[in-house]
Amino acid sequence: MALGRHSDFNRLWFGQTASNFGDKISLLALPTLAVVVLDGGAMEVGVLGALRFLPFLLLAPIAGLVADRFSRRTIMIVADLGRFLALGTLPLAFALDSVTMVHLFIVAGVTGCLTTFFEVSYQSWLPKLIGTENLIEGNTKLQISRSVAEAVGAGAGGALIQLLGAARAITADAFTFLISFVALMFIRQRDVRERAEGRKASAKTELKEGMRTLFGNPVLRGLFTANVVVNLGAAMGDALLIVYAYKVLGLSPGQVGIAFAVMSVFVIVGAVLSETVSKHLSVGRLLVITSVVLGIGYILVPTGGAIGGFIGLIVVQAVIGFVSPMFDIHVLSLVQGVTPNDQMGRVSGTALSAVYGALSLGYFLGGALGEGIGLTGALAVAGAVAIIGGLTLLGGPVAKIKEMPKGEPGEGPDADGPSPGLVKAEETGEAPKVNA
Template identity: 45%
Template sequence: MPSPFAFSGDFRRLWIGQTISAFGDKVSRIALPTVALLGAGGTAWDVGLLAALRFVPFVLLGSVAGVWVDRVSHRRTMILADIGRLVAMGSVPVAYLFDAVTLGHLFVVAGVVGVLTVFFEVAAQSFLPTLAGPDGIVAGNERLQTSRAVAEVGGAAAAGGLMQFLGAALAILADALSFLASLVSLLLMRHREPAAIKPDKPRSALREAKEGLAMLWSDARLRNLMFASTTVNLGVATANTLVLVFAYDHAKLSPGAVGLAFAIGTAGLILGAVSAGAIARGLSLGRTLAMSIFVTGLGFLVLPVGGQGPAMITLVVSQFLIGFADSVFNILVLSLVQRITPPEMMGRVNGTALSVVFGTGTLGGVAGGLVGTVVGVLPGLVLASAVICCGVAFVLVKPLRTMRDAASEPVASPANPPQPDARRETMRPTA
């Protein structure tokens, strides 16, 4: 059977590199805060700040990265980002060997890695359509999402083992080496992108960033996907803030039981990743997106409905449903965006979308703490579930409702850009 990918060898290299990198990232997400707590005298506040430094750059720099990616080779951007992340993360075990690990050093590492990851992810999402080709976009995203799902479980187990035998600081070396593996996979690629078309007159980065937002707003499909994703992410981030409080305070589960429940529930991520395309072909794209949003809301609603009954089973079922639906939704949304966005706009659209997604997630985290304090954890989970389900409204209207699947949409190109919605054509984009 012929490969669905346009450059099958290069896509395979990308996939292998990103799979290894996903395992390394999971290790460092556990090991870096452990070093802060046990090796540098950090507090819970410091751990929270480390987490923020990895994700806030997406909010602040997503659009900037998009402009850069549309001007520069995607592959070159990814190579430079991997080199920078390799050096930054590798500095931690080196500092440990010289007994020089400090909180300030860890903050710098987390910030540098966070910034470079923004550029890498925007470039990677923009590069995949080239390597996969129009017919391989969904399959490519399925494989990458499957790798990330497996890494969530395997990477956590690897982190535990490495920290046990080597210590947390030396365990971070695994993440540094994973960036090296990603770098090698990129250097071995044979395909080279055509040079970006330079405009006749110099254009400001701000103007180009606004064009990315304008593209998201003017195309009805992209606009509805953005609204749906924003609504779902707001609800999910709100609910995620309350899940652990529910597990420990209401269900009285032990940390070991909670960890096991999350690990078992991750099977849903894998199932969703391998079946997203097939489900969409059977139900249609709009119905599948609606189903995945509804199941996500149901997954969180299971917790307050189940109460303190079989708490372990309730948490496993909840995490399985959420993981399954999250994989399906993310794969189909990303695949459709990659298919219908003109290549010369891909970086800016992806960068702007990532800014919106992570910005909403940050807001949702704050909202979760506020809602849990004001109305309580159980009512908060019900409210968050309702917010998530509101996202269904944006995928059950035209044009998403009438789309069979992402592969049925014409591929965007400079000569065949998505057509703006005539009713919204004159509206200005809003932030």
């Protein structure tokens, strides 16, 4: 692969792999510390969970503005160092017998805010670091790291907590951010934000500029709409799956764990095969097909469960796991490939805020529908929402894109319509192809 000898990317990948595993440790260790050590309950655990995701909803556009004004690599370095120091205060406070719930909330909030700035900066810097022609490969490798961490990180974190205790396990998480910090320090390529001479645009003006790019570019607008709607449907479905498995299928926690483990394995398989599948289907068709199949998967949960019970649920989970990373990888890669790099932070930040808002709303709507119309009907609605999200792509240029754009980031469609890199169907008799 083209990135096999790209030392800077490999350093980034190594650091991200380490911190992904660390995230899974703290995902379990922080609530464990709250419940076991501080005698917290459902409310405290809920607040900790909210503090992980609310910063994306509230701060991502601001993080995008900062990423477009300053060096993205520097922002990532500061975020890693900050997360290391914030998490490091917990085992120290535990050793001094002074850890409190407020301290836990502050650490969760600080790490959530710093993660928001890191993620927006990383997504904005990657196209410059590796080039648009390598985006699918780069995002695939990073997605594989996240998927492997998802599959085995929680189990490893549980074992670490059992062995060392929650507070000491958090120390391990803190050091994963230190590893990522060191990896970033050794990346040779620098990311200097060059601002036009005499340019003194206000933050408000620059945020509006990013919004105009996102919603004025037909490709970006189509990807944004589909991604938000598909994630809304997927969150609704995810909120219902576990309840359905326990209350309708009557499965044991062990069986549910196996079903979700199988899904995690197929997430890895889907990520590995993502680039190969896109070459056979085209990027546009892959996005439509994977979102539709994802929606069908949620609709078929009751059918699969009724026919095969435990086995049926496993099959459906495998299908959902297989297509999800393919959709995510290609949406992100295409956004990075067609967005002007000097606006990548603002576009990415606005999109992330909306996606996390859709996820939050989806979980709420899924639960409300499950109570209101029943689990089977609610799963059907969730699947239909995801399908509709994918079908929205058919009304725009995204479904006709054959392959990723090449060249400098942002050389895809511009805000006024298709760029020369998109060959019009009426002129060639074929579907448009990026930089064909």
